[in-house]
Amino acid sequence: MAPTHQVTRRVRATALGGALLAAFCLAQLSAPASAAPFKLDAPGESGIEVVDPELGEPVLAPQIPLDVRIPILNVAGDPASGEREAGSVMPWTVALSADGRYAYVDNADYSLNPGELWIFDLDARLHIKTLAVGNTTGGVSTVRAATSANVVAVRAQNTVYVIDTASNEIRDQWDVPAGSGYREAISPDGQYFFMVSSLGAVSKLNLGTGAIDVTRDIVISSVGSVEVTPDGSALAIGAGSQASATYRLLSADTLDDLGPVHSTPAVWQYDRMAFDAAGGTLFQTAFTDTLSKLDPATGETIQAISVGNRMSGVAPTPQQDRAWGTSLDFSMVMVADFAAGKRSESFRSTPGGAVSLEQRPNGELVAPNGARGKRGPDSSISVFLTPAITEQPTDVTVSEVGELVDFSVGARGIKADKSSSFTWQRSLDGGASWEAIDEHGLSLELPANRETVAAQYRFSYNDDFWGESDASDPVRIIAPMPAILEPVTEVSTSAGTALSPLTFTARAQDDHSWSAAGLPAGLTIDAATGELSGTPQKPGVYRVLVTVSDGFGDDTVELVLTVTDPGTGPGTDPGTDPGTDPGTDPGTDPGSDPGSDPGTSPADGGLANSGGNGMLGAGLLTAALLLAGTGALMRRRRA
Structure with a gap:
């Protein structure tokens, strides 16, 4: 569970005038970061001191690549030339080509080399070109890119440079009146560049001809942010601070008001704004601790979430219920989760302060690192890798x-x-x-x-x-699972008769064992050898499950074991006297000639006709009958 934010109450700062506030914020960006966070309260703001998410619980290992740092090189395109010294260049705002391949980054005007525009090939992760876009200080240059055309425009002092993103060459450069711009925006089709001065002069520059087609003055107190709606029909302008904060929509065609000017006292100031892709929601940072969701029709705050100190750059997430923002004091890209009503404790660190943030079509986030924050300035941009x-x-x-x-x-x-x-x-x-x-x-x-x-x-x-x-x-x-090889599936034997030993074999680990379920009493299986042996005691049909087991698993086969009654064993005819030769008359001496008197042999002489011969015949008959009766009795008992 994410820790709750620690809160401390603070005394509200006095509202600053428009020009004074702008100068103060610029000074804060260029000054070294102090230990105490920059705090500004305003009506409707949360008034809390947010906690650096790096404090407290440690981040868990391991380290997985989260971003790519691309340095500004001494010689563009030549990594061997080394990178520019930190502080000598201060990459400030970033714009992306419509296809997302190239990043165009301008330089803070108070750096040592203000008149440079750097082009990065984001696919190659390389600074590939440096364009000269002015040689003197005098206003923070702002680079903007068309979303549906190969056009980037940057104002440097009193000149607007138009760059063809297909060739990365300067296509045109147009002089504009001094003081024309303080905040700029470009139409999605790349045809027009809108400039708003700090005191409210609005100009529409035709990037094809260099002519200012429309201009008008509006009453504002220090313009903060200017954005063109995604469909290109309107220009949103946020200006002023606290009680004097205002928001208005102008026609991108005529610069006429599309509705009333809305007073938005709950907004401390409009620092940077960004529409979601559909234009239905406007996200905004106020250079305080909050990232806010605004009604694009009125500029009113729908929801504000305390995220980090000195929030500056902003980019909506594709889900549209969240937005990323950059915190200078923490040198982080952070997340406002509007669905949850709080910030996410997940973040990405930057090597310097970032005041601008853009998202590529592939989802990667791009931030310049040239401002002073918790870290920096750093002469690089960061590309944050999608998960x-x-x-x-x-x-x-x-x-x-x-x-x-x-x-x-x-x-x-x-x-x-x-x-x-x-x-x-x-x-x-x-x-x-x-x-x-x-x-x-x-x-x-x-x-x-x-x-x-x-x-x-x-x-x-x-x-x-x-x-x-x-x-x-x-x-x-x-893993090789055990398998019983060529198993015997049927065996017959009789009760009381020892079973001829039956051995099972298997392909298995050396350390395997055998078991059998459903064996009749008297039979066992040797757990080590798989030999089934013993003497079954009771007739019946037994379905025995023989299993081999090893460290990976089991294999089982079914053995049908039939045990019969020993009285009906094979080879015995229950209807025949086993002691009688079926081909012999039981009343005939098998050693006598059937044509002779069975009681007569040559040695007997005249005794063959004596009365003794009759008695002998009767005795033999009686013995034969007794023998026949005994055989019948034995057959009945066997039956």
Whole structure:
């Protein structure tokens, strides 16, 4: 949870007159930063001393590239020539070509070399050209760029230079009356340059002909900011301070008022304004601690948020419920979150003070660093990188349990701080849901085991400076899972008979084990060898699940084991007396000739016809009947 702001009440400063205020603010920008923050209160302002977000909780490691510093070179286009000495040049305001490739930065007029305009190739991250745009001091030059044409215009003293952004050459230069400009704006199509003097002279310069097509005087007290609406139809002018602050809309065609002049006493002053892309909202800094959202029709404050001390540059975010602003005292780009009603504690630091801020079509922010703030001045511009995962993690294949696995990502533009974070996450359900794990670097090291192989992993971030969240591709550890080889699926045996040992084999880690579920009593499986053995006790059909397990997982097969009753074992006919030869008459001596008297042999002589022969026949018959009865009884018992 972000810490709440510390508040201290302050005595309100006396309102300054228009010219005096402008001179005072300029002096503050050029003076060294003091330990105490610059404080100005106004009716309707929060009146709090905001806290530097760098204080308190430390920023979490690791450091990921957040911005690119592009220095002004001694020789444009030649990095080997070295960079200009800080303070000898003071990059002040920035404008971008319509395609966002080039940045045009002017020089503060009180630097040692005021008459220079620097051109930066933002794709190449290089200062590529220096144009001479005046040789004397006398008014802060302001560079403005058309949003739908290859035109940039900059006023330097009493000359307006027109630059073709396709060639980066000066196309035209037009002299203008002395004192014509203090704040300027350009039409979206690049045809007109609007100049407003500090005392209210408004001029419309035709950039094609050099003629001032329209001019008029309006009663204002120190112009603060001038902006053309995104559709090019109107010119918004904010002027004055506190009780004398006013806002008006003029026709961009005729410079006539489009409505009444609105008194806006709740505004301390209009320092810099910026429309959102649709023109429905106007954002503004007042060189105090607030960044405000204004009604573009009236200039009235809709919402003001205390962000940082001496807020200057401003740029709307694409979400339009937030805006970035530059704080000189903190040397930061900061965020006002109007939906949340407070500032974000996420920020980006600048090497110098920044009074201007623009956004490229690709989302990057560009700020010159030439003002004096908490740091600086610095002879450079900063390009703030949009958040992105630049290198995706990949699956890792292992062969043994315990191998160390390293997942890694590349990233830019994301920072862990009081409002933002990044972490690794895991999913145990195939990516349907994710949970954070306590790993917050660009790499994740894990041992390969059953638990880690079962999960997916990804790198996730939430960056509140950009208001964006994202995650990497999911990855996993690929390990050789155990597999039972050529498993036996059916076996038959009889109860009470020892099972011929049956051995299962598998492809698995050396340290693996076997188990079986559903075995009948009397059978076991050897956990080490996978041998199934023993004597089943009870007939039945058993569906046995045989499993091999190792450090990566399991594999299971089903074995159908049929145990029969031993009385119905194979090879026995229950309808035949096993002691009788079915091809022999049980009443016949198998050793006798069937044509002879069975009781007669050559050695018997005359006894063959004696009465003793009849008694012997009766005895044999009785014995045969008894034997037959015994066989029948035995068959019944077996049945």
